[in-house]
Amino acid sequence: LSGHSAGDLLPRGSVEVTREFLSTLVTLLLNYVEMENDRSTRVLEFRHPKQLEQIVDIDVPDEEEPANLYQLILDCQQALQYQVRSGHPRFFNQISTGLDIVSLAGEFLTATTNSNMFTYEVSPVFVLIEKAVLSKMRELIGWPTGDGIFAPGGSLSTLYAVHLARHRKFPTVKTKGMTSLSKRPVIFTSAHCHYSIPTAAAVLGMGTESVVEIAVDGRGRMSVTELEKEILACLERDDVPLMVNATAATTVLGAFDPIPQIADLCEKYDIWLHVDAAWGGGVLCSSKYRTLAQGIERANSVTWNPHKMMGAHLQCSAVLTREPNQLFSCNNMSADYLFQQDKHYNVEYDTGDKAIQCGRRNDVFKLWLMWRAKGTLGFERHVNNLFELRDYLVSQLKQFDDFEMVLEEPECTNVCFWYVPPSCATLSGNRRYERMGRITAVIKARMMDRGNLMVGYQPLDDKPNFFRMIISNHASTKEDIDFMLEEIVRIGREL
Amino acid sequence: LSGHSAGDLLPRGSVEVTREFLSTLVTLLLNYVEMENDRSTRVLEFRHPKQLEQIVDIDVPDEEEPANLYQLILDCQQALQYQVRSGHPRFFNQISTGLDIVSLAGEFLTATTNSNMFTYEVSPVFVLIEKAVLSKMRELIGWPTGDGIFAPGGSLSTLYAVHLARHRKFPTVKTKGMTSLSKRPVIFTSAHCHYSIPTAAAVLGMGTESVVEIAVDGRGRMSVTELEKEILACLERDDVPLMVNATAATTVLGAFDPIPQIADLCEKYDIWLHVDAAWGGGVLCSSKYRTLAQGIERANSVTWNPHKMMGAHLQCSAVLTREPNQLFSCNNMSADYLFQQDKHYNVEYDTGDKAIQCGRRNDVFKLWLMWRAKGTLGFERHVNNLFELRDYLVSQLKQFDDFEMVLEEPECTNVCFWYVPPSCATLSGNRRYERMGRITAVIKARMMDRGNLMVGYQPLDDKPNFFRMIISNHASTKEDIDFMLEEIVRIGREL
Ligand SMILES: Cc1ncc(COP(=O)(O)O)c(C=O)c1O
Ligand SMILES: Cc1ncc(COP(=O)(O)O)c(C=O)c1O
Numbered sequence: 005l006s007g008h009s010a011g012d013l014l015p016r017g018s019v020e021v022t023r024e025f026l027s028t029l030v031t032l033l034l035n036y037v038e039m040e041n042d043r044s045t046r047v048l049e050f051r052h053p054k055q056l057e058q059i060v061d062i063d064v065p066d067e068e069e070p071a072n073l074y075q076l077i078l079d080c081q082q083a084l085q086y087q088v089r090s091g092h093p094r095f096f097n098q099i100s101t102g103l104d105i106v107s108l109a110g111e112f113l114t115a116t117t118n119s120n121m122f123t124y125e126v127s128p129v130f131v132l133i134e135k136a137v138l139s140k141m142r143e144l145i146g147w148p149t150g151d152g153i154f155a156p157g158g159s160l161s162t163l164y165a166v167h168l169a170r171h172r173k174f175p176t177v178k179t180k181g182m183t184s185l186s187k188r189p190v191i192f193t194s195a196h197c198h199y200s201i202p203t204a205a206a207v208l209g210m211g212t213e214s215v216v217e218i219a220v221d222g223r224g225r226m227s228v229t230e231l232e233k234e235i236l237a238c239l240e241r242d243d244v245p246l247m248v249n250a251t252a253a254t255t256v257l258g259a260f261d262p263i264p265q266i267a268d269l270c271e272k273y274d275i276w277l278h279v280d281a282a283w284g285g286g287v288l289c290s291s292k293y294r295t296l297a298q299g300i301e302r303a304n305s306v307t308w309n310p311h312k313m314m315g316a317h318l319q320c321s322a323v324l325t326r327e328p329n330q331l332f333s334c335n336n337m338s339a340d341y342l343f344q345q346d347k348h349y350n351v352e353y354d355t356g357d358k359a360i361q362c363g364r365r366n367d368v369f370k371l372w373l374m375w376r377a378k379g380t381l382g383f384e385r386h387v388n389n390l391f392e393l394r395d396y397l398v399s400q401l402k403q404f405d406d407f408e409m410v411l412e413e414p415e416c417t418n419v420c421f422w423y424v425p426p427s428c429a430t431l432s433g434n435r436r437y438e439r440m441g442r443i444t445a446v447i448k449a450r451m452m453d454r455g456n457l458m459v460g461y462q463p464l465d466d467k468p469n470f471f472r473m474i475i476s477n478h479a480s481t482k483e484d485i486d487f488m489l490e491e492i493v494r495i496g497r498e499l
Numbered sequence: 500l501s502g503h504s505a506g507d508l509l510p511r512g513s514v515e516v517t518r519e520f521l522s523t524l525v526t527l528l529l530n531y532v533e534m535e536n537d538r539s540t541r542v543l544e545f546r547h548p549k550q551l552e553q554i555v556d557i558d559v560p561d562e563e564e565p566a567n568l569y570q571l572i573l574d575c576q577q578a579l580q581y582q583v584r585s586g587h588p589r590f591f592n593q594i595s596t597g598l599d600i601v602s603l604a605g606e607f608l609t610a611t612t613n614s615n616m617f618t619y620e621v622s623p624v625f626v627l628i629e630k631a632v633l634s635k636m637r638e639l640i641g642w643p644t645g646d647g648i649f650a651p652g653g654s655l656s657t658l659y660a661v662h663l664a665r666h667r668k669f670p671t672v673k674t675k676g677m678t679s680l681s682k683r684p685v686i687f688t689s690a691h692c693h694y695s696i697p698t699a700a701a702v703l704g705m706g707t708e709s710v711v712e713i714a715v716d717g718r719g720r721m722s723v724t725e726l727e728k729e730i731l732a733c734l735e736r737d738d739v740p741l742m743v744n745a746t747a748a749t750t751v752l753g754a755f756d757p758i759p760q761i762a763d764l765c766e767k768y769d770i771w772l773h774v775d776a777a778w779g780g781g782v783l784c785s786s787k788y789r790t791l792a793q794g795i796e797r798a799n800s801v802t803w804n805p806h807k808m809m810g811a812h813l814q815c816s817a818v819l820t821r822e823p824n825q826l827f828s829c830n831n832m833s834a835d836y837l838f839q840q841d842k843h844y845n846v847e848y849d850t851g852d853k854a855i856q857c858g859r860r861n862d863v864f865k866l867w868l869m870w871r872a873k874g875t876l877g878f879e880r881h882v883n884n885l886f887e888l889r890d891y892l893v894s895q896l897k898q899f900d901d902f903e904m905v906l907e908e909p910e911c912t913n914v915c916f917w918y919v920p921p922s923c924a925t926l927s928g929n930r931r932y933e934r935m936g937r938i939t940a941v942i943k944a945r946m947m948d949r950g951n952l953m954v955g956y957q958p959l960d961d962k963p964n965f966f967r968m969i970i971s972n973h974a975s976t977k978e979d980i981d982f983m984l985e986e987i988v989r990i991g992r993e994l
Contacts, residue, residue: 010872013600014536015588015974022600023529029604030525033611034518041509053619053627053848062628064635064867068876076601079871080608083628083864087612088621093510097621100858103613105508105517106571109524111610113575116528117582118598118812124548125947126583126592132548133557133578140559156651156814159857167702181706182677199832203855206830207662209704211676256836311858317613319651319860335701337694341751341957341967348944353548360698362654363595363806365814369578372559376574377505381563449843452620462836472836479510 006074013073025073032080037103040089041479043487046455047095048088060086088458093479094487097458099255099283102477104315106377110370111317121154121364122342122356124349131353134368137375141308142324144288144380146301151331152324153358154367158282158309159200161323162249164360165305166191166204168325169247169276171334172304178334182209189246190238191215194226194261196254196464198280223411224259226250228266235273247276252297253284256464256472258416260284263299270302279303282321284416286313289383293391296415301326313390313417314383315478316371331358386478390417393475397485405429406493408440410470417475420464423447423496441468443496450495457491501569508568520568527575532598535584536974538982541950542590543583555581583953588974589982592953594750594778597972599810601872605865606812616649616859617837617851619844626848629863632870636803637819639783639875641796646826647819648853649862653777653804654695656818657744659855660800661686661699663820664742664771666829667799673829677704684741685733686710689721689756691749691959693775718906719754721745723761730768742771747792748779751959751967753911755779758794765797774798777816779911781808784878788886791910796821808885808912809878810973811866826853881973885912888970892980900924901988903935905965912970915959918942918991936963938991945990952986 005025012021039045051059060082065071071079089095091103119127121134138152155161170177170189177185189210193201195217202212216238219230231248238245248270250261263279270277279300285308287293288300300306304326311320325331336357343357356362375383394417401407401421410420422440431439444461448471451457460472473488500520507516534540546554555577560566566574584590586598614622616629633647650656665672665684672680684705688696690712697707711733714725726743733740743765745756758774765772774795780803782788783795795801799821806815820826831852838852851857870878889912896902896916905915917935926934939956943966946952955967968983 010601010869010877014532014598019533019536022532025600026525026529026604026607029607030521033607034521036611037509037517038514041514048623051623052844053623054845056623057627060624060627062624062631062867064631064870066875068874068880070873070877071871076604076868076872079868080604083608083624084612086624087614088623090613090615090621091510098615100613100615103509103611105520106505108610108613109521109571109575112521112524112528112607113578115603115606115610115812116531116598117579118585118595118603119582120585120593120595120813126585126953128543128546128548128551128583129555129557129578129581132552132555136557136559156655156860157856157858159855160651160655163702163855170704177704177706178701179706179708181683181700181709182704183680183683184706185678188676188678198857199834200857202832203830205676206673206832207658207855208702209665209672209677211672211679212674212832214676309858317610318615318858335698337697337701337707339694340959341955344940344957344964346940346964348940348947349547350549360654360658360702361652362693362695363652363804363813365651372557373571373574374505375559376566377571378565379563380561382505382565385563445839445841445843452843458621460836462839464835469839469841 005077006072008073009070028077029080032077036084040091040103043093045089047092047458048455049086050452050455051086056086091479093477093481093484094457095477096473096488097460099312099474099476100318102315102479104374104478106374107315107317107370110373114366114369119366121366122354122362124353125347127366130366130369131355133372137368137372138322138324141322145306145324147326149328150324150326151328152322153331153355154322156319158307158321159203161307161321162200162280163204163207164323165278165307166208166247168305168330168334169278170208172276173244173246188214188243190243191247191249192218192231192234192245193249194218194220194251196220196224196257196259197249197251198255198282201249220259224254224257226261226266228262228269231266232269235269245273245275247278249278249280252279252281252300253416255283256418256462257411257420258414258418260296260415263297263302267299267302277303279306282307282309283312285309286387289380290387291384292388310371313387313476315386316374320367320371335360390475393480393482393485394419396482397473397475400485400489410467419473420470422470423492425496437468443499444469444471446499447492447495457488459488500572501567503568504565523572524575527572531579535586535598538588540584542587542953543950544581545947545950546581551581586974588972588976588979589952590972591968591983592955594807594969594971595813597810597974599869599973601869602810602812602865605868609861609864614861616861617849617857619848620842622861625861625864626850628867632863632867633817633819636817640801640819642821644823645819645821646823647817648826648850649817651814653802653816654698656802656816657695657775658699658702659818660773660802661703661742663800663825663829664773665703667771668739668741683709683738685738686742686744687713687726687729687740688744689713689715689746691715691719691752691754692744692746693750693777696744715754719749719752721756721761723757723764726761727764730764740768740770742773744773744775747774747776747795748911750778751913751957752906752915753909753913755791755910758792758797762794762797772798774801777802777804778807780804781882784875785882786879787883805866808882808971810881811869815862815866830855885970888975888977888980889914891977892968892970895980895984905962914968915965917965918987920991932963938994939964939966941994942987942990952983954983
């Protein structure tokens, strides 16, 4: 490879060099996957930004003096060395983790076809696959018909939903804009919702103040009494209650808002109900845990990220609607150059006019391939397994004095806790929590430097920094949970 | 592989089965790439949606009875068979075409690391790479500093830009919404702009009527006289001129709006200048053709899609700004759980608070790897080569009576023309064009059925359907251009 440059690859170069280059790369990648799954490999080799800029050569060159293909392989190797191994069984830092091999195979194929999802004309198979997968997802929600589209992430899926809610109530905003409204539309969501709700409000020109945060109960679930109070206050102010966002598994505590009661209020006051199941959507695959999202079929729209609990690669997120045609009515701009109505096939299969994107990546093939590989029941097993690990972690936390749980009975597979240093044993009240909060960030910093483990942390309301363990990685086992707890204690005691 | 199922793959299964599964798939994919580059392979095997649903098995199963791994390979094979080969040298249907092998290698690595770009914490190398590539892109625009972010496609990049323009002039809209404005903000753009401009206006709550379409000259470029007239009319109405979108290579005709004169007006009236160089941005790599986008350095923001002229994989699009900090000020929501300020590294490297997404895919690695492989000068050669082919096509079209050009001297590598059937030789005026327009769609339908070639078509203004050849695929040669013209004549004569 060192005697060849990119010009020797297809289309101008040879098949043989192309094969050798890609095979060498794939061997490197397979070694990475093997190492990532080996617990003696570190999760990361942390370097501060300024250090890393010195170590890795990231120069973007001008010279035509091109790198030879071997040098490109070395470039890849270098990127892999300092990249965080987010598929490592001890990477618990994020909601989207893990490396599913079937999903990976799907991504390889997706990259090879480099398709654009906007028309049936150029993506016939993938458009049909998207249709079939969306239909299965709706079936799991409990909808006989409806619509949907894959969007680049849950935040944008939810933006679609808020946009739909506005379009239903104020269809003229599409042409005349919000300045034509005399009343202010309002979104209700729990105080613990994901920040994509205020983001959507800001982008859509509704403003973050149009988002009314509803207080949560002791377990992080939206208070229905408070919700009704706020709806009435909104009507009182002569504002328009537009949408309630119920979160099905909040980002930090993993709480499921009480959808049936919220749906009752939405019906009573004619409000669009969106369920943000970006994180918790996966429970719909499990007959054991789907009751957590009970009532979801009463929603008008749902955000569901298979790239979270179901383990598909980032990006894989869908927005689904109970009614058909809404996406089209809201988003179509009838671009002549793409969506000609005189095409020789049934143009209802073109998806582009439902989207706020034009070019759209194929995010669905990998998920379909996973579904083919294991069926809904395989996803059920996968989800149940994550909950079992959650139960194990909770039982361990309760057993040892080194920890204090933020929530004794988490609903989802988020488990939030503090490490309690020996020096806190005699403290109580605020001083105790302050110290525990301070030590959380310190432990995290050490954890990053040691590189054996990654767990996230954050404050919430009046609670100072605590660890948020997310059990979402199908590679993790009870031993990894044990290791995590031991490592935190080890670091904590050394401080 | 037929004796194994997905459960036998890592993390629970064995390295060996994982290797065999992925290697088998990669062999299949390499064969696909080889065939795609073989001109005797058809570009597509067209089937109508209902037929294809019968032929391919796209069922999304429930049963746990899982497919064996060999069956998954067959599923992949089936998808490949009926997928349009958009990297084929005779695929001219879209602006994003081709299959660059180095970009493909980049996508394979991206899939293997499955990283999330929102924090340095989890994507240290990729965050630095994104920074370096954005900086190089700004350098090519002509900006010493500034900012930028990769977004999922040009439409969303442009949405970012309109959002920034609004935030600069009306910073309180972020919190208070558009209903708090007493004046209506207006966007000016050419009548031939991409439909992502009205889409952005609709999504942002400004309404499509806030988009004023400026008439174009005979070559499809925005009329500066008309622009100033419309700005004055806007001020007269007591509306606020918010932004001018200048397109640097329009989607259909490939026109470059006159940026310097537009920039003068923007300065005069204090208007945000956005340049939509989604398609034409690639010319900035070429010292010969970059003058087409002259004045781009005077823009406040630029959309630039390396997934178009530069041949990177979809999705690869950036929005760039001349000033730093604007993206942050516009989009930050300070989510505690991700962007803790007490992290132990410099959190300025976290990009998430600049984005309207939360999870964000790594779209930059493939582009960086391409840049490493050939340098800016390699991109220059690539772009120049596309323009040479354009010149060749234009010379051929002018030589034969079978064709009539829509625009005699296209500025970009879009070449628009009609096939002139013999029966039109004696016709003139409307009847001639009507017939030519009708035959265009008929030829396209036959072309799809024959499967040797794909070229797009559309009407524009008073011009009925014509072919839009896009020269964007680095696999195409003069012979492919000849083939395209011959095939159209062949089909046309047979009708
Ligand atoms: C001029 C122009 N701007 C913007 C876009 C939208 O880019 P994307 O398809 O990546 O959303 C296109 C797409 O063809 C375009 O031609
Ligand atoms: C509850 C919830 N909703 C939405 C999102 C946003 O999803 P994405 O990161 O795909 O934009 C998240 C992300 O963690 C989430 O936890």
